[in-house]
Amino acid sequence: MKARNDGKNKPLSPITNTRNCLEVQEFYRWAKLYLGPEYKKASDKWIDTLRISRARRNLIGLEDRKYYSLEEVLLLCDFEPVTLIDKRDRAALALMYITGMRITAFMTLPISCVDIAGMTVFQLPQEGMRTKNNKSAETTLLPIETLVVIVKDWDQLVRKELRPSDLWYPNLSTDGLRWSSNLGLSQSESRRKSFRRGLKKLCELVNIEYRSSHKLRRGHGVYAVKHAKNYEEFQAYCQNMGHEDPGTTFKYYSKLSQNNVRNIILGTKQ
Numbered sequence: 001m002k003a004r005n006d007g008k009n010k011p012l013s014p015i016t017n018t019r020n021c022l023e024v025q026e027f028y029r030w031a032k033l034y035l036g037p038e039y040k041k042a043s044d045k046w047i048d049t050l051r052i053s054r055a056r057r058n059l060i061g062l063e064d065r066k067y068y069s070l071e072e073v074l075l076l077c078d079f080e081p082v083t084l085i086d087k088r089d090r091a092a093l094a095l096m097y098i099t100g101m102r103i104t105a106f107m108t109l110p111i112s113c114v115d116i117a118g119m120t121v122f123q124l125p126q127e128g129m130r131t132k133n134n135k136s137a138e139t140t141l142l143p144i145e146t147l148v149v150i151v152k153d154w155d156q157l158v159r160k161e162l163r164p165s166d167l168w169y170p171n172l173s174t175d176g177l178r179w180s181s182n183l184g185l186s187q188s189e190s191r192r193k194s195f196r197r198g199l200k201k202l203c204e205l206v207n208i209e210y211r212s213s214h215k216l217r218r219g220h221g222v223y224a225v226k227h228a229k230n231y232e233e234f235q236a237y238c239q240n241m242g243h244e245d246p247g248t249t250f251k252y253y254s255k256l257s258q259n260n261v262r263n264i265i266l267g268t269k270q
Contacts (some may be wrong), residue, residue, distance in 0.1 A: 067218035085176030089198030091154030100220030112164035
């Protein structure tokens, strides 16, 4: 699969192709159940062939195991913000980690959908949020006190200065000192770039390798898998990430980074 919509002149990664194939497989299975008889001709055996080659799968390697660990997120957030943009970017990083939200949903999160007192974020398409498959979700924040305090401080500020319908990650002036006059923008590439710039800046400050925003969700998932003491807790973490099948969480988030593997084997787990 080489089709892209971001203008880049290179093939899609094996990870992306694998996920795309899984989506296609799920569509055909759904279509066999709910659409016309023409889809019933698609056998389960044929559907299973809709996957990338073994050679391409082998290219996935260690890169897919990278994520932001809790220790890294705490380090990234460990500074005294000066400007509004500093406060916003630090709070965004903290909330993305303790909720495991996808960037598209986070970029469209209104203030009214955040309930810090209840330790909950409501991901509601009817409130203008763009969630995966247009699905509603009630997400509980991980009870990591340092990050919750950062999120709470920013939440109190935006509630004081902005309207409930405004975005929790609002647009700011170019100098990062004032609220923008255009606070109602929903999803746009410029806002994604703004988040990436902020995350890259924080990574450079503490000399941590920059990774994409999705690696915050992956870090959230790894944290969940590592801290679940029994199956009931594991299932709760899975549902909190929006996974109906616990196998999805285990499959995509149970892989440790190479450093974790080394520390566990050598008995130096932190």
